[in-house]
Amino acid sequence: MTATPPTELLVCIKCRGQVETPADDRRPGHALHDALAARGLPQGVTLRAVDCLQNCDHGCTVALRGGNRWTYVYGNVDEASHLDMLVDGAALYHATDDGLIPWRQRPEHLKRNCVARVPPLDFADAIDPATPPMPNLTEI
Amino acid sequence: MTATPPTELLVCIKCRGQVETPADDRRPGHALHDALAARGLPQGVTLRAVDCLQNCDHGCTVALRGGNRWTYVYGNVDEASHLDMLVDGAALYHATDDGLIPWRQRPEHLKRNCVARVPPLDFADAIDPATPPMPNLTEI
Numbered sequence: 001m002t003a004t005p006p007t008e009l010l011v012c013i014k015c016r017g018q019v020e021t022p023a024d025d026r027r028p029g030h031a032l033h034d035a036l037a038a039r040g041l042p043q044g045v046t047l048r049a050v051d052c053l054q055n056c057d058h059g060c061t062v063a064l065r066g067g068n069r070w071t072y073v074y075g076n077v078d079e080a081s082h083l084d085m086l087v088d089g090a091a092l093y094h095a096t097d098d099g100l101i102p103w104r105q106r107p108e109h110l111k112r113n114c115v116a117r118v119p120p121l122d123f124a125d126a127i128d129p130a131t132p133p134m135p136n137l138t139e140i
Numbered sequence: 141m142t143a144t145p146p147t148e149l150l151v152c153i154k155c156r157g158q159v160e161t162p163a164d165d166r167r168p169g170h171a172l173h174d175a176l177a178a179r180g181l182p183q184g185v186t187l188r189a190v191d192c193l194q195n196c197d198h199g200c201t202v203a204l205r206g207g208n209r210w211t212y213v214y215g216n217v218d219e220a221s222h223l224d225m226l227v228d229g230a231a232l233y234h235a236t237d238d239g240l241i242p243w244r245q246r247p248e249h250l251k252r253n254c255v256a257r258v259p260p261l262d263f264a265d266a267i268d269p270a271t272p273p274m275p276n277l278t279e280i
Contacts, residue, residue: 010258010259013266013267030267033267048259048263048265049265049266049267050259050263050266051266052257053256053257053258054212054254054255054256054257055255055256061256063256063258065258071211071258072194073213073255073256073258114194115194115195115213115255115256116193116194116195116201116203116213116255116256117192117193117194118150118193118203118205118211118213118258119150119188119190123188123190125188125189126153126189126190126191127153127170127173127189
């Protein structure tokens with residue numbers, strides 16, 4: 001049996017979130033990080049604090065990555081109400097080989113708030129590089 | 141002298157872009173990929189076609205990554221008018237060690253259309269994990 005590669009839950013600690021007045025001196029992203037650190041994450045998932053994931057208009061923002069999986073970036077995370085959802089999502093992600101949480105299992109927030117995804121380092125090109133570019137049909 | 145690590149320019153070939161009627165049967169993201177393939181990229185930069193970067197509301201979308209650099213995802217790319225900008229941006233990115241194109245050199249489109257960035261695999265946590273979470277100041 002092959003060991004499951006580790007997963008990182010990256011949390012942007014600079015996110016200002018959607019609130020006008022944060023509950024304390026920490027930015028909402030920092031509060032989200034601390035709440036997750038206090039809550040604890042599933043086995044195999046490591047919490048990482050990141051100095052800006054640059055999705056500043058739709059924070060709080062997190063990302064899941066690790067092993068040869070797709071990296072997923074998610075926005076509009078609430079630092080108080082989304083802790084269980086994030087922990088569940090991280091566990092589901094960690095259980096995959098490729099980072100693709102089956103759609104029916106995927107938490108609703110992660111279905112609707114994916115900002116972007118990035119392929120694993122080792123991925124098959126979606127177009128065979130040996131194939132010449134498709135001609136512009138209007139030019140034929 | 142250390143060799144510069146390779147750079148990948150990832151192009152989402154599923155992007156529908158902002159146009160109502162594409163110029164041909166290809167999606168704008170696919171047309172962008174083909175135009176870049178025909179134009180050629182700077183030395184050290186490889187073009188990769190990706191089956192969806194999931195920034196579908198703000199396509200066309202591309203990403204720059206490679207080596208131990210930050211990965212940057214950019215949206216709202218025009219498949220016709222942004223080729224030179226992308227090639228310039230890819231060259232500037234490739235010239236960095238960390239993926240951070242100096243702000244003054246950064247093409248205007250890349251300044252304003254960063255969707256997200258993801259840290260390199262080997263990065264320093266923005267919060268020392270040995271430091272206990274900051275207390276909620278309202279609770280003191």
